[in-house]
Every structure is written in structure tokens, then in C-alpha cells.
Amino acid sequence: MMDFKARWSFSLLYLILIFAFVHIIYSCIMSHKLTLDDQKVRLKKQPQLPLRFSSDGTFKILQVADMHYGNGAVTRCRDVLESEFEHCSDLNTTRFLRRLIEVEKPDFVAFTGDNIFGTSATDAAESMFEAFGPVLQSGVPWAAVLGNHDQESTMTREELMSFISLMDYSLSNTFPSAEDNLESSNQNPVKRIDGFGNYNLRVWGAVGSSFANSSVLNLYFLDSGDRAVVDGIRTYDWIKQSQLSWLHSVSKNFQGQKPENGQLACIPLTWSNPPALAFFHIPIPEVRQGPIMEIVGQYREYIACSSVNSGVLQTFVSMGDVKAVFMGHDHTNDFCGKLHGIWFCYGGGIGYHGYGKAGLPRRARVILAELGKGEKAWMGVERIKTWKRLGDENLSKIDEQVLWER
Ligand SMILES: *[C@@H]1O[C@H](CO)[C@@H](O)[C@H](O)[C@H]1NC(C)=O
Ligand SMILES: *[C@@H]1O[C@H](CO)[C@@H](O)[C@H](O)[C@H]1NC(C)=O
Ligand SMILES: *[C@@H]1O[C@H](CO)[C@@H](O)[C@H](O)[C@H]1NC(C)=O
Numbered sequence: 029m030m031d032f033k034a035r036w037s038f039s040l041l042y043l044i045l046i047f048a049f050v051h052i053i054y055s056c057i058m059s060h061k062l063t064l065d066d067q068k069v070r071l072k073k074q075p076q077l078p079l080r081f082s083s084d085g086t087f088k089i090l091q092v093a094d095m096h097y098g099n100g101a102v103t104r105c106r107d108v109l110e111s112e113f114e115h116c117s118d119l120n121t122t123r124f125l126r127r128l129i130e131v132e133k134p135d136f137v138a139f140t141g142d143n144i145f146g147t148s149a150t151d152a153a154e155s156m157f158e159a160f161g162p163v164l165q166s167g168v169p170w171a172a173v174l175g176n177h178d179q180e181s182t183m184t185r186e187e188l189m190s191f192i193s194l195m196d197y198s199l200s201n202t203f204p205s206a207e208d209n210l211e212s213s214n215q216n217p218v219k220r221i222d223g224f225g226n227y228n229l230r231v232w233g234a235v236g237s238s239f240a241n242s243s244v245l246n247l248y249f250l251d252s253g254d255r256a257v258v259d260g261i262r263t264y265d266w267i268k269q270s271q272l273s274w275l276h277s278v279s280k281n282f283q284g285q286k287p288e289n290g291q292l293a294c295i296p297l298t299w300s301n302p303p304a305l306a307f308f309h310i311p312i313p314e315v316r317q318g319p320i321m322e323i324v325g326q327y328r329e330y331i332a333c334s335s336v337n338s339g340v341l342q343t344f345v346s347m348g349d350v351k352a353v354f355m356g357h358d359h360t361n362d363f364c365g366k367l368h369g370i371w372f373c374y375g376g377g378i379g380y381h382g383y384g385k386a387g388l389p390r391r392a393r394v395i396l397a398e399l400g401k402g403e404k405a406w407m408g409v410e411r412i413k414t415w416k417r418l419g420d421e422n423l424s425k426i427d428e429q430v431l432w433e434r
Pocket of ligand 1: 108
């Protein structure tokens with residue numbers, strides 16, 4: 029009898045051991061698998077939000093125009109000196125962008141289109157990862173709009189914008205945020221806005237100031253499209269009426285705004301209309317027609333714009349808050365000039381695979397907004413300045429100027 033009992037418990041023990049063994053093996057393999065899967069579901073790295081002025085009262089933007097990125101190391105430079113050609117590729121664009129971020133330490137980077145040169149990029153996603161690489165690695169918040177060449181590879185404009193909006197530290201949006209979709213808050217159905225990449229980014233005042241919880245600077249991003257045919261003639265696209273009326277309503281919402289808590293009474297009215305900067309790729313027809321005043325920088329090439337004037341300048345003038353517009357498209361133009369009191373500034377091409385002029389350094393623009401000083405704390409934006417950096421050994425700083433002062 030004892031014998032039977034002992035054997036029984038042995039078998040039971042044996043069974044338990046087998047179960048335990050199988051369980052350990054199973055959980056090892058499965059948990060390993062699960063970790064692998066977890067790694068595949070990689071979440072976007074979010075920038076620190078909201079965008080805001082730092083405690084020294086400044087907010088610095090680096091404008092990057094026309095990277096024209098292809099496939100990286102194998103994509104050769106265009107329009108460089110013969111002596112430079114041998115050792116020049118897209119990686120020179122990467123290196124220039126990395127140095128700009130190191131030297132200027134911007135709070136934000138704005139890419140104004142033709143980020144990739146579609147016809148040279150075998151895979152749009154790969155090309156964008158490389159093109160935006162330096163800003164992704166830096167952790168600096170950034171946003172982009174599209175030019176007329178971005179969609180010439182493997183993605184449509186809508187796909188490109190949604191991909192860009194999902195990249196690390198990106199604040200780009202394919203469509204305006206609900207917050208800025210004023211039509212829909214009135215229970216109207218969301219109106220379709222032309223294009224992909226129309227959105228507003230708010231920059232809040234300094235911590236501890238009366239403007240800590242409100243936008244003191246708006247950054248308007250607009251999609252200027254790619255190409256179009258008008259009356260059988262090929263031309264560039266233009267910013268449409270739907271985009272302009274959306275922007276107009278966003279802008280109106282900020283006029284006469286009051287900071288959110290009690291201390292409004294002591295805030296002078298002068299601070300209640302936050303200035304705005306606009307970013308898009310293709311210049312408007314008035315930049316070509318002129319007269320463009322107070323030019324700082326160089327007007328080196330004929331302006332390539334649409335034959336259609338959709339009233340962008342007129343809209344900006346009536347909005348009143350847009351103080352400066354930053355564009356790309358014409359790589360060797362790098363000037364700022366005034367139209368009806370609003371500055372229109374070229375970034376100057378940064379991309380070595382984009383056309384340029386041999387011997388003329390690639391370049392990028394920096395924009396610095398400064399807050400006014402109140403008695404005890406920072407107020408709203410008082411001054412907006414700009415300059416450029418050249419892609420030479422010293423990253424030479426040129427053409428510094430004040431664009432706007434309250
Ligand atoms: C491109 O980068 C290489 C390697 O860093 C450098 O030797 C070369 O001078 C650069 N070319 C230009 C045109 O900047
Ligand atoms: C901003 O919001 C924070 C947190 O809600 C609050 O503590 C602070 O008093 C607000 N400041 C202003 C100026 O509204
Ligand atoms: C860069 O700076 C050095 C030292 O100031 C100067 O000698 C050199 O000429 C500068 N190079 C350029 C391209 O400006």
C-alpha cells in the first residue's frame with residue numbers, strides 16, 4: 029500500500045515538474061516575442077509643449093528652405109565648383125543643418141518645402157528620415173510644409189504630410205487642429221480646406237508673465253501646392269480661397285485677446301494683438317510684380333510664382349497680424365523686401381542637391397522674436413529680427429535686420 033502511495037506522489041511531482049518546465053519555456057519564448065513586438069510599436073517622441081518664449085525673453089526659429097534631399101551619400105551635389113564636386117553629396121546638406129542647429133540653438137525649426145527632391149528619392153520615407161535627421165536627433169521641435177517637388181517620389185502630398193506629422197518632435201499637421209477649426213465649433217460640418225499642411229502653431233509667453241498661458245506669437249503654415257494648368261498653360265499652384273478664409277478666421281480670434289486670468293486690467297491694449305509669421309513655399313505674384321521695398325539681401329533670379337493671384341497679400345493686409353512671410357522655391361534669392369508693410373523673406377536654399385550657383389555658399393535664415401520688458405515680468409512680442417548663416421567654414425552671419433518693432 030505504501031508503495032502505491034509513494035509512486036502516486038512521485039508521478040504527481042513528475043507531472044508538476046513537466047508543467048513548470050513547459051510553462052517556463054513557454055513564457056520565455058512568448059515574453060521574448062512580446063517584447064520584440066513592443067519594440068516595433070514605437071511611439072512618437074513628443075516635443076515639450078506648449079512652444080513658449082524662454083526665460084531670457086526670446087524665441088528663435090531656424091528656417092530651412094529647399095533641402096532637395098535625394099538618397100543621401102549617393103546623391104551628388106549640383107552647381108558646386110568642379111574642385112568640390114568629387115566629395116559632395118546630400119550628406120553635405122545633413123552636415124550643414126547639423127552645424128546650424130549646434131551654432132544657433134534654435135527653439136524651433138521651420139522647413140519651407142522641397143524638403144526632398146522627389147525625382148531623386150527612391151523611397152520618400154527613407155529620404156525624409158535622412159533629410160530631417162539632424163532635427164530628429166537634436167530633439168528641437170519642428171514643423172514643415174511641402175514644396176512642389178516633395179510628392180514626386182513614392183508618396184502623395186497627403187501621405188507625406190501625415191508621415192511628417194508622425195515623426196519625432198514634429199508639430200506639423202495635415203489639417204488645422206480642432207482648436208483652430210472655428211467653423212466646426214459652430215456645429216457646421218468641417219469645411220474642406222484645400223491642400224495638406226495648413227495649420228497654426230501658438231507660441232506662449234514666458235513662464236511667470238501675464239502671458240504665460242496665451243499665445244503671443246502665431247506661426248501660420250500654408251500649403252502653396254505644386255503645379256497647375258491654367259487656360260492650357262503650365263504654371264505653379266497657389267493658396268486657395270478656402271485656406272485664406274480659414275486663416276482669416278483664426279487670426280480674427282486672436283485679435284483683442286485677453287490673457288486668461290484676472291490681471292487683465294493692468295495689461296495695456298498694445299499687447300492684445302499678437303503678431304504672426306507665415307510660412308509657405310511658393311512666392312506670391314506681388315513678389316515678382318513689386319514694387320518691393322527696402323530690399324536687404326540679394327535678388328539673383330527671376331521669381332517663379334503662379335500666374336494666378338488669389339489675394340494672399342490682400343488677405344494678410346486685412347488680417348493685420350502677419351508681420352513677415354518666409355518662403356523658399358527660388359534658391360538663389362535670399363532677400364527680405366516689403367510689400368504693403370509686410371516683409372517677404374526668402375530662406376535661401378540650403379540643399380546641395382538643389383540648383384544653386386557654383387561658388388555661392390548655400391544658406392539658411394534665422395528669425396529671432398524678442399519680448400518686451402514690463403515692470404516685473406516679460407510682456408508680449410516687442411521686436412522681430414532676422415539674419416542668415418552661410419554654409420562656409422565659419423557659418424558666417426550676414427544681413428542682420430529688424431523686421432518689426434511694436
Ligand atoms: C562636403 O563635405 C565633405 C566632407 O565633409 C567636405 O570635404 C566638402 O568640402 C564639402 N563640400 C562642400 C561643397 O561643402
Ligand atoms: C497659467 O496657468 C497656470 C496653471 O494652470 C496657473 O498656475 C497660472 O497662474 C496661470 N498664469 C496666468 C498668468 O494666467
Ligand atoms: C573664418 O574665420 C577665420 C578666423 O577669423 C578667418 O581667418 C577666415 O578667413 C574666415 N573664413 C571665411 C570663409 O570667412
